[in-house]
Amino acid sequence: MSASKGQRWVGGNRVELLENGEQYYPRVFDAIRGARREVVIETFILFEDEVGSALHAVLRQAALRGVKVDLMIDGFGSPGLSSEYIEGLGSVGVRVRVFDPGRQIFGWRINDFRRMHRKIVVVDGQIAFVGGMNFAADQLQGFGPMGKQDYAVELRGPIAREIHHFVLRAIALGGKGASWFRRRLRASGQGVTAPEGTAEVLFVTRDNGQHTTDIERHYRAAIRSARERIVIANAYFFPGYRLIKEMRRAALRGVLVHLILQGVPDMPFVKVAASMLYHHLLHAGVRIHEYTERPLHGKVALADHQWSTVGSSNLDPLSLSLNLEANVVVRSEAFNQALWDKLHHLMQNSCRQVRASDLTEWSAWRLVRSFCVFHLLRWYPAWAGWLPRHAPRLKPLGKQGPRGGSTRTDIV
Known part of the structure; x- marks a missing residue:
């Protein structure tokens, strides 16, 4: 099948299958520890448990050594993060954004449709992870009978650059704008990404605009x-x-x-x-x-x-x-x-x-x-198609952190 508009087959990639959190989290955390310039994460669920705490620690360490860190979570999937958790990231410059947190009426969330369900990690525009795993302890087999069976992939090669452009564009469309997107691409210092394998890969997304099906x-x-x-x-x-x-x-x-x-x-x-x-x-x-x-x-x-x-x-x-x-x-x-x-x-x-x-x-x-x-x-x-659509937006909250970051949560 040919690719849709804005999506293309990219050759020269190495793709490795990762099974369950026992394989996925060590790879992701090691990649973040090795980051030199940038880490961008999108996840539906982030819980403040052993996995969420480990992610918190590696993101703080990356930000403290000067890496640009952007974390996007979904407001429906990740509703319970404490202010201490968020401020611990924002205080060192990690930019945390929430996709449509919605409102509650009598304790019930009323904005449940069209969630940001993606699970993507991109490090330095060179390594990407895509799959079904959130950042939560129930993705570990050691969690017990309700620990989930799941899969993701680690991608190295030119496709990582395509995914990198996508996640930055998602932030830009959420309110940062085209000029921010261009500056961020220049700051990433990417040239041509060298082939690292033989796999052809197509990055395919579903949205409520041009890529609905x-x-x-x-x-x-x-x-x-x-x-x-x-x-x-x-x-x-x-x-x-x-x-x-x-x-x-x-x-x-x-x-x-x-x-x-x-x-x-x-x-x-x-x-x-x-x-x-x-x-x-x-x-x-x-x-x-x-x-x-x-x-x-x-x-x-x-x-x-x-x-x-x-x-x-x-x-x-x-x-x-x-x-x-x-x-x-x-x-x-x-x-x-x-x-x-x-x-x-x-x-x-x-x-x-x-x-x-x-x-x-x-x-x-x-x-x-x-x-x-x-x-x-x-x-x-x-x-x-009749159900409500969410218009992405950014709303800065709080004040600037000490490292040029922010102690705010941006609403996307």
């Missing part, structure tokens, strides 16, 4: 062109009608289509929603595997032996029609094989395969429900 379209194109195998592991699965149709068509033409979904959900409705599609998919030959060790939080997929994707986007109405998301699409046989090895191991050792004979609901109810689900899936991209 890009991630879903790449999924559909990969499924449509697959000839041997498709594996999709996704935490929150309730996609639109067109994606379901492509999966069914692929299975009916003989492609091995595997879905890995939550069997031990972090939220009960997740499994209920996905299971409403089981009959429709199983009868076309799609193989459904429920991951049963703990909650699945990954958002990854592969097709045949070259195409893979890893990112923040679930396959549900929130991610596909409302939230701001970011995935990388990778063309690399070696990376595809690495992801296949992980997912195949999951299917063989940690999943329960769902079979049509397991579904014993009354057929009349199934018929009525299937009719309702079909029309909901067919039309939800349209009705999702």
Whole structure:
């Protein structure tokens, strides 16, 4: 599939798959410790736990040695950070921004739609991390039965520069402006980024402007062109009608289509929603595997032996029609094989395969429900567009910190 406007395939990259927080956090923190000029982070969730405290420490250390540090969090996903936590960053020059914190009425948040759901880290414009992992202890296996199973990638090479431009542009569009963006690019000191590998990578985003369906379209194109195998592991699965149709068509033409979904959900409705599609998919030959060790939080997929994707986007109405998301699409046989090895191991050792004979609901109810689900899936991209849109903005709060930074939280 060709890239959409503003997105392009970039060659010469090294891409490494990272599984769970045990692999992800040490890599991210080591990269930040080695930063010379700049660290930019976007995350949906940042909790003030052992992981959030470790991030706090490495960001402070980076800022104290003169590194420019920008941290963007989502106001819905990260609502509980203490003033001490924020001021501890701002006092050394870390710029903290909150995407649309929203208001509360009688203790209820009323601005829940169109969240900043991306998880991106960029260091010196040379190393980038993209995936599904937030900064929270529940991304660690040691967290216990509710510790999440998840994936991210570390990227080195020219694609890191593309992602760097994107995260700086997001800050600029939030209120800093084009002149700030140009100054920041000059200050980063980037020339041409040397190739570091052989993988071709496309950085794909979903927003509420020009790129409303890009991630879903790449999924559909990969499924449509697959000839041997498709594996999709996704935490929150309730996609639109067109994606379901492509999966069914692929299975009916003989492609091995595997879905890995939550069997031990972090939220009960997740499994209920996905299971409403089981009959429709199983009868076309799609193989459904429920991951049963703990909650699945990954958002990854592969097709045949070259195409893979890893990112923040679930396959549900929130991610596909409302939230701001970011995935990388990778063309690399070696990376595809690495992801296949992980997912195949999951299917063989940690999943329960769902079979049509397991579904014993009354057929009349199934018929009525299937009719309702079909029309909901067919039309939800349209009705999702009616929901409120958030206009990004920056609002400086507080006073300047002692290192030319700020003790404020900017609202994006």
